[in-house]
Amino acid sequence: SAVISQKPSRDICQRGTSLTIQCQVDSQVTMMFWYRQQPGQSLTLIATANQGSEATYESGFVIDKFPISRPNLTFSTLTVSNMSPEDSSIYLCSVVRGGGYEQYFGPGTRLTVT
Amino acid sequence: GENVEQHPSTLSVQEGDSAVIKCTYSDSASNYFPWYKQELGKRPQLIIDIRSNVGEKKDQRIAVTLNKTAKHFSLHITETQPEDSAVYFCAASEAGGSYIPTFGRGTSLIVHP
Numbered sequence: 001s002a003v004i005s006q007k008p009s010r011d012i013c014q015r016g017t018s019l020t021i022q023c024q025v026d027s028q029v030t031m032m033f034w035y036r037q038q039p040g041q042s043l044t045l046i047a048t049a050n051q052g053s054e055a056t057y058e059s060g061f062v063i064d065k066f067p068i069s070r071p072n073l074t075f076s077t078l079t080v081s082n083m084s085p086e087d088s089s090i091y092l093c094s095v096v097r098g099g100g101y102e103q104y105f106g107p108g109t110r111l112t113v114t
Numbered sequence: 115g116e117n118v119e120q121h122p123s124t125l126s127v128q129e130g131d132s133a134v135i136k137c138t139y140s141d142s143a144s145n146y147f148p149w150y151k152q153e154l155g156k157r158p159q160l161i162i163d164i165r166s167n168v169g170e171k172k173d174q175r176i177a178v179t180l181n182k183t184a185k186h187f188s189l190h191i192t193e194t195q196p197e198d199s200a201v202y203f204c205a206a207s208e209a210g211g212s213y214i215p216t217f218g219r220g221t222s223l224i225v226h227p
Contacts, residue, residue, distance in 0.1 A: 031213060042203060043158065043217045092157065101146055101165075101209050105157040 002026060002095055004106035012112045013083055020079045021109045023093030028073035031096040034066070036089045037108070043092070049076040083113045116141040118206050120218025128226050133194050135221045137204035138186040146209035147180060147187045152220075153200045161202075162189070165209070194225045 003026035013019050023032065032049040047055040047068055055068035070076040080087050093106035117140040127133050139147075148163035164171045164178045164187065171178050175194075180187040191198055201222050207215035 042219045045214065048214070096213065101148075102160055102163065103148065103215065104160065105150075107157050 002104040006106040010110040018081045029095040033094040035092040116216040118218045133191045135189045139206040144206040150203045
């Protein structure tokens, strides 16, 4: 498995502000992803965080709203910009180790926008 | 792209009964099918997975079956216990290729003591 930590674990933010979420893995991983999960819903992929290059975003998600960094093979950040109440959700970091099969999730960041 | 359908959305069983959750997928390139268990307020945890070169895999009380021809796979839990209560997600992906997994909508399993 992989040990994944996320910071912060939760936050309450005001409309119009931005929040940066950090994801740290205990060892190098091949792939890192960012997901959003609304209460009672499935997992929605926001983007794949690419080391040393721009993230690859899924349909409906754009870089200006969700800028992502991945400076190395163990760390990534997701910023939720210019937040609105609709951004209230749980944001999860996820990784796949070399070998390309098993996927593991971080503990999540619970974001509430007021 | 891939489309994964999962049924049922809710499953209620008595302790000791078996539970079966079914998923279908659309992309024949998918070759890796994991199952995740998510307890309330916690992260999804990988509980079992199967690759396309295998038809069945078992781990104690849980098993997964795969029918590549029909493009469906199922999770079987035997002798259910209250601690099995959670939301279960299936997924399909092309490991070794694009990888990006597509998740089902989830099944809320409730095991009554």
